[in-house]
Amino acid sequence: MRIDLKEKNHFLTVFETFFDQSINRPINGISIDSRNIKKNDLFIAIKGENFDGNDFVDQALQDGASYTLSSYENESSHHLLVEDLNVFIKELLINWLKSFNGRIVGITGSNGKTTTKDLIAHLLQSKFKVEKTLGNYNTSISVPLSILSFALDSEIYVLELGANKVGDIEYLSSIVKPDYGVITSIAAAHLDGFGSIENIEKEKKSILNHSAKKFNFHETKPNSLPVNFKEHKSNIFIKNLEIASHVANDIFNDSNFPELNGDLLINCLESFKMPPGRGEIFSLNNFKIIDDSYNANPESVKAALDHLSGFKECRKFFVFGDMKELGANEEIFHKKIGQYAVEKADILLTVGKLAKNAQSNSNNFALSLHFNDNFSLLEKLNELLTDGDIVLIKGSRSMQLDQLINELKNVK
Numbered sequence: 001m002r003i004d005l006k007e008k009n010h011f012l013t014v015f016e017t018f019f020d021q022s023i024n025r026p027i028n029g030i031s032i033d034s035r036n037i038k039k040n041d042l043f044i045a046i047k048g049e050n051f052d053g054n055d056f057v058d059q060a061l062q063d064g065a066s067y068t069l070s071s072y073e074n075e076s077s078h079h080l081l082v083e084d085l086n087v088f089i090k091e092l093l094i095n096w097l098k099s100f101n102g103r104i105v106g107i108t109g110s111n112g113k114t115t116t117k118d119l120i121a122h123l124l125q126s127k128f129k130v131e132k133t134l135g136n137y138n139t140s141i142s143v144p145l146s147i148l149s150f151a152l153d154s155e156i157y158v159l160e161l162g163a164n165k166v167g168d169i170e171y172l173s174s175i176v177k178p179d180y181g182v183i184t185s186i187a188a189a190h191l192d193g194f195g196s197i198e199n200i201e202k203e204k205k206s207i208l209n210h211s212a213k214k215f216n217f218h219e220t221k222p223n224s225l226p227v228n229f230k231e232h233k234s235n236i237f238i239k240n241l242e243i244a245s246h247v248a249n250d251i252f253n254d255s256n257f258p259e260l261n262g263d264l265l266i267n268c269l270e271s272f273k274m275p276p277g278r279g280e281i282f283s284l285n286n287f288k289i290i291d292d293s294y295n296a297n298p299e300s301v302k303a304a305l306d307h308l309s310g311f312k313e314c315r316k317f318f319v320f321g322d323m324k325e326l327g328a329n330e331e332i333f334h335k336k337i338g339q340y341a342v343e344k345a346d347i348l349l350t351v352g353k354l355a356k357n358a359q360s361n362s363n364n365f366a367l368s369l370h371f372n373d374n375f376s377l378l379e380k381l382n383e384l385l386t387d388g389d390i391v392l393i394k395g396s397r398s399m400q401l402d403q404l405i406n407e408l409k410n411v412k
Helices: 008-018 053-062 085-097 113-124 142-148 168-176 197-210 235-254 262-269 298-309 327-341 355-364 374-384 402-410
Strands: 002-004 029-031 041-044 067-070 079-081 103-108 130-132 156-160 180-183 213-216 280-284 287-292 316-321 347-351 367-371 390-394
Touching: 002 142, 008 085, 041 053, 053 067, 067 085, 085 142, 085 168, 103 113, 103 168, 103 197, 103 235, 113 130, 113 156, 113 235, 113 262, 142 156, 142 168, 168 197, 180 197, 180 235, 197 213, 213 235, 235 298, 287 298, 287 402, 298 316, 298 327, 298 390, 316 327, 316 355, 316 374, 327 355, 347 355, 347 374, 355 367, 367 374, 374 402
Parallel strands: 029 041, 041 067, 067 079, 103 156, 103 180, 130 156, 180 213, 287 390, 316 347, 316 390, 347 367
Antiparallel strands: 002 029, 280 287
């Protein structure tokens, strides 16, 4: 990840207060990836599970970084040492945010975070200057870096706050202190890190402890939308939009602006583009693809299957890859998805060791096949597809099912 600093002077003013030495070189951006260093960047060397950024400090300086920063020593005079990197980033952001006079919307949940975040930002842009976290930048390092890239004269920051272990949401929300705290949903996800659904619920709800206004849509329903869409929309998208419009309209009310409803809402949505891999529907060679390949947990897969079943008079394919990080009951979760899919899809194609458990109901599909790799599945899928078919592609990000999407787009 790399960001450009819009508020270079303000950043330097805050940044240099943490060090005894003079910070006399410009800092135009921040990177945590030594491969993306640009001249006058600050390179933050992070030690992860599979890599150690400290191994690339010297290279980053050679490539033009003004300074490097970490909790490990280096002989370079342009290397800045901090005792605890996480504490430093937290304190840096807290001090930076003291000069931001706008409002913050914080969004978390097991499903729908990114789409809801993008929808809220899109709706608010009709009246406010808005900044939002990009893509799926929702971690304890990417959220602070995203905020440091924002302009201070923006009126609203819309932030996606993610978690894969206990303490992540508490940490982020204690820093940003949202004016509007939003929970989209609570479901089985990242159980390897959380241990139980109870821990997930407790962690997600921690955002409300630091929020002025609280919106828990896991326990309460958002306002319904009395609008008619020209094209078929999934229940997932409708729910995300209901949450987004509920929160956006609350902000409009707080600012004495009229609410967005009916035709006004539809018109505002005409320019909205779905985030990649989150339910976008597109046509290829007379068949349709539902690209829900970004990630998966049991509840989001069921919701996607409900969407698939809504398409009538066509053969419905369900391409299903492993759902990761589901803990000790991972095989059971996959088996239950196979059972649920029986009434939703005609053809089941699975890939991955865990997804194979969905084949326990294979006799109940018109065709049910398992594959050991994406390439083999793609070959068979291309062979089977005919005019009018629709294909749902769903699995965890590590299964790289987006590769199937890209390959299908390249088929003439």
